[in-house]
Amino acid sequence: MPLLQATPVQTAAKRSFDMLASGLGILLLSPLLIVIAVIIRFTSSGPVLFQQTRVGRQLRPFKILKFRTMVENAASLGPAITSGGDPRITRIGRLLRKTKLDELPQLFNILKGDMSLVGPRPEVPKYVEMFEDDFRQILIVRPGLTDLASIKYRDESSVLAQSEDPEREYVTRILPDKIELAKQYVRHSSIALDVRVILRTLLQLFR
Structure with a gap:
């Protein structure tokens, strides 16, 4: 089944929703963002933010932002895939990963236009190249x-x-x-679906 291309009206509405929600989120969560940044800064050496190249819309690369949850230079100390017991993860990093708070800096990616609140999670170029035809869709x-x-x-x-x-x-x-789930999302993409995914995500986090 071919994937459906969103109409210009749908795209504009989604972008407006993303900008409003991410801007409001940054404003409301700024105290929490500052507290997390301070804790990271004083509990382990290295930058507060972790940046990594991911593949975005139309296969364009961008730098995704996360709070750093691993030791400095972790990429040179182990594999790209991180499992739960990875010794490179810092103590505060384990908490941030468990609660998904390490993802909050991506609100800036959304505001900038690299990402959306809801959409297929961005992958590193290595994995996109393995399934390039799928990711093009x-x-x-x-x-x-x-x-x-x-x-x-x-x-x-x-x-x-x-x-x-x-x-x-x-x-x-x-x-x-994940690719099959992403295709399902693209086929049925709408603001209503985005709201349902956001609510299910929040419900899961609060559990």
Whole structure:
């Protein structure tokens, strides 16, 4: 089944919704963002923010922002896939990952236009290249802060920690399923669906 291209009106409405929600979120959450930044700064060496190249809409790369949850230079100390028991994760980093608070800086990515509140989670170039034809279909929309796969794989790191080969598990089983969920989202994309995904995400976090 071919994927549906969003109309200009739908795209404009979604972008307006994203800008309003992300701007309001940054304003309301600014005290929390400052507190988290201070804690990271004084509990481990390295920058407060972690930046990584991800692939966005129309396969254009961008720098995703997260609060740093791992030791400095973690990329050179282990694999790209992070499982629950990864020793590179800092103490505060474990809490931030569990509560998804490490993702909050992506509100700035949304405000800038790199991302949307809801959309397929952005992948690193390495994995996009493995499934390029699929991602060409999916990334007619902006990648998102949350999506259907984020809800289904809420405990992804714990699942990967149980595998003898976490990266193989991710590439052969989890990522293909995420791609199918992303295609479903693109086919049925709407503001109403976005609101439902956001509410389900928040409900899951509060649980």
